[in-house]
Amino acid sequence: LFIEYIDGSGVAYLKAQHVSDNSWSEQTITYSNRPAADTVWDDSFLIHRWMGWVEVDVTSAFQSHINDHPDDAFLSLKLSEVSQDRHIRLSSKDTSNSPELILEIEETTEEATDAPTQAPSASPTTALPTGDPTAKPTEHPSVSPTQAPTMFPTQSPIQKPTTAPTTSPSHSPTRGPTSAPTQSPTMFPTQSPIQKLTTKPTTIPSDSPTRGPTSAPTRSPTTATPTGVGSSPTDLDSTEPTTTPTRSPTTFPTISPTVPPSISPTASPTSTPTISPTQSAPPSLSPTTVAPTTLAPTGAPTEYRRSESLFPNGDAFVIQRQPTQNLGYRSQLQVSFGDWGDAYSFVHFDLQSISGTLHDATVSLLVTETDTMDILLHPVLSEDWTEGSITWENHPPVDTSTILARVSVPDVGEWIHIDLTSTLNQVLMESTDRRFYTIAMLPVVEGSGSRIKVASWDRGDWRTTSPKLNVIYSPAYRPPSLASKFLTVLGECDLQAPVPAPAAAYPWQLRDGFSNWFLYLTEANTMKLAMAGAGKRSELRHKANWDSDSAPEKYVRARVRMPTPPADSGTRQVTFLQIHHKPELGEIDGPLLRVHYRDNGTLSANIRVSVDPKDVNTYKVLDFWPDNEWFDIEVRIFRQNDNTRMTLSINGEEKINHDLNYWTFHYNYFKAGAYIAAFDGSTYVNEVEFDTLEISAPFESP
Known part of the structure; x- marks a missing residue:
């Protein structure tokens, strides 16, 4: 259950209770005729002005409800203030940020008793509308409530490369008005907001990847040592823009041995139509x-x-x-x-x-x-x-x-x-x-x-x-959401490409099938993020903003690889993991940690060692870059003996253990993908490939 705080006395504790009588109407309900509440779904959850949206886990209560009331077509909940001395206002369905009940439903597969057990398909996500229970329910996309579609029409277009990649995705159909297959897309049921799904799900590709090399790189890793102290050695440690960029088309690569294919038409369109209106109901809002x-x-x-x-x-x-x-x-x-x-x-x-x-x-x-x-x-x-x-x-x-x-x-x-x-x-x-x-x-x-x-x-x-x-x-490119192992991280991230803002895709779009040449799923069920051009990126920006001094451990874990860029590619650095600073008013922006390929052939890490001025140390994590070889990386932020520490490990071996006490009370967020530092005019497409990617961080800041 997602609810947004609008205004009020600042902090309150709310109680959510089930209401059995669904005959009420939002046009006629009053305090005097309000329906009675019964079962408590959550007896005390905190909501205040700094939180904005609040997420309340009602999974267990909801499951019990549909088990006990399988024929109910509607669900009503009562929200009340627990301590009786606070007042707040919450968003309603008549505002732009309607309350939402987000359901992740596992479709059951009916097989003969002697058939082997099959894993369920990726869980569809459905958001149930709120408001008048007498109104016809309308299914709409799973929208993370903090990310309502945003008007950003001024982002530079992301031009697709035009030459074939070394390993191309399997789905590269050409554009054009070709005839459609006979099978229609499978849509979620729309006749009732609460249903038991018993139909057999459509088969989807397996999400069990064919792993690359599982052994550690053959060359022996070395202990991380500082290679420079002082001001930022690279422009990638500069301030990350947060405002909407002006519209300035960016040219992307035309020649590269690793560029995903362009979409070439094979059919000419028919003549421009002249359309008369149809007076049917609005289309079902299950768009993704x-x-x-x-x-x-x-x-x-x-x-x-x-x-x-x-x-x-x-x-x-x-x-x-x-x-x-x-x-x-x-x-x-x-x-x-x-x-x-x-x-x-x-x-x-x-x-x-x-x-x-x-x-x-x-x-x-x-x-x-x-x-x-x-x-x-x-x-x-x-x-x-x-x-x-x-x-x-x-x-x-x-x-x-x-x-x-x-x-x-x-x-x-x-x-x-x-x-x-x-x-x-x-x-x-x-x-x-x-x-x-x-x-x-x-x-x-x-x-x-x-x-x-x-x-x-x-x-x-x-x-x-x-x-x-x-x-x-x-789609020409398989969406990463087809692999269930990526669904969690996709549902918690914006995709920044080729610039930080506006986002190329938001969490609900990533979970529901977004793909393009700069983000797609390979045939081995690995996820590739690709980009070219100085200062350009294809990065997943985790939505959680957190303070390094807070108690819960924060971490990012990944199994990753990337080919070494050719000497003539113009690539200086490719950053694949970051902890980025989310500055408050007056603070200097820039990453706290940036883990990257460096054109001296090393795997390096830049760590910001002061708040103001923004001084950066560069550490050599490995004295070589594992050329297109899989390696495991983990970055942790945790409290130990009243101190805040940051560690970086490669293939299970700790390479950096850094004191972060100077960085407390500053908000941060994780990023993963491909962030490019290159010489002007470079058109080489760098591709960072993830076999696994896991990010764990609490949502703490406003």
Whole structure:
């Protein structure tokens, strides 16, 4: 159970109790007619303003409930303040951060009694909506509540490399409107929020990796010794930007022996469609279900499809009568002309998660105000806009010569569905590094004036009303979430690529099937993070921010390997593990620990040895780099005899034992992946491969 603190007296203890009577309605419930509570699910959990979201584990109580009440279609809980002397306000479903009940459901497999036992498939995650139990339940994606989709339309696009890798992923279908396999994606049940799943799950690839060499490197490791003291020896120890970068397209490699393949089209799209609206219910919000099809014959790759609903990175309308007014955060998008004033609407989608073969792409818009008017959908000629700054005067130019669709607007409460499959196939074939795509909605000028409105994604109930781009595609790269061993860490991390912010993917996207050339699962069920270019990265940023002085032990453990970059690659360093500082106001940013390949052929570690000034020592952990050989690494932060220590071990042998008493009361977080230091112009793609990755850290900071 996830709940967000809004405001109040600061700190409170709450109690969660089950309510048997589900006949109440949010429109009629009062203190006098409130239903009675019975079973206590949690008798005292802390919530305060520094925590933001609070996670309450109700697994045992929920399991008992569905065992005792298998036919219940709804679940009601009562939250009350325990000490009776505090007041707080929590988020509701009518805000942007609705409470959530997140379920991880293990689907049972029914086999004959003499059949061998099979391991269950990766657990699907379902978030149950909250609010009025009389309303129709709507299934929506598993969203980590601290990470609601965020508007960041200005990130530099991540251009896909164009040459083949040494070891390419098995799923590299080409883009284009190819015919779809007959099997439909497997979706979670939607008729009731509480069900016992008894259907046999679809077979997925095994997540038991074929390990590489298991022995330690043949050369003898040496004890870590400092090789330099003083200011930072590398630009990778500089401040990590936290603001949204300006839009400056970054060129990525075109020639490299280890670059993942680009997506080459094999079919031409059909003509641009003209779409009439359909008046069906809104599409089911289970957008990130990865549904493998039946396994192909032996030796052939497994093909699967991914169904995803992409929410906008931003949407806005502009109106001529207010030429300098930004209307980006309104709850409705307006299209009008004449007496109502000329108004256009813009919706901005991030296409980065789409790779491989796109089978279907449909934009859905919910009508909130209607009139006798048609609207035209056009592309725009520039993606350089944000919903917080767009106005009539500066809106991106609209390509009015290209009509994506002409739509007759239906009644209020109906959905408009526009098929953009052919259009987006064409867009993605023409530019494989295309990240963003905007549709502009303009009025068909007939008569003296008219106005229509559709819901924007800035509404409190955005999950069920927001514009969305529903896509079905066969990814070119296997998502790491197919391997259950990576699900935990994926669900706790943002993916930073190629810059720290905005994130390329958030935890729920990573758990639900995100993949791309810079993050994918190999055929051996190992996870690769790849990147090229000076200062660029593909890193998993663990969401927990922690104080090194706190009692719980923090650690990262991994089995990792990376080929030694060629001498002419231009690679100076590749950082694969970090402890990064999360600075408070006035503090100097930069990593506390950075473990990396160094172009002198060593495995080295940079440790920040003072808070201010930011002095860094470089330690030689191994006097050689294990060239494409697996090795185990562990970094621990722990308390010992009233002191804070940090240790680094390679293949079970401790190499560094460092006193961290100078670093207490400073927040930090773990990172793992590929962070590149290279000479300008380097296009070599460095690939860091993880056989295992485990991060353990408490969520402590605001």
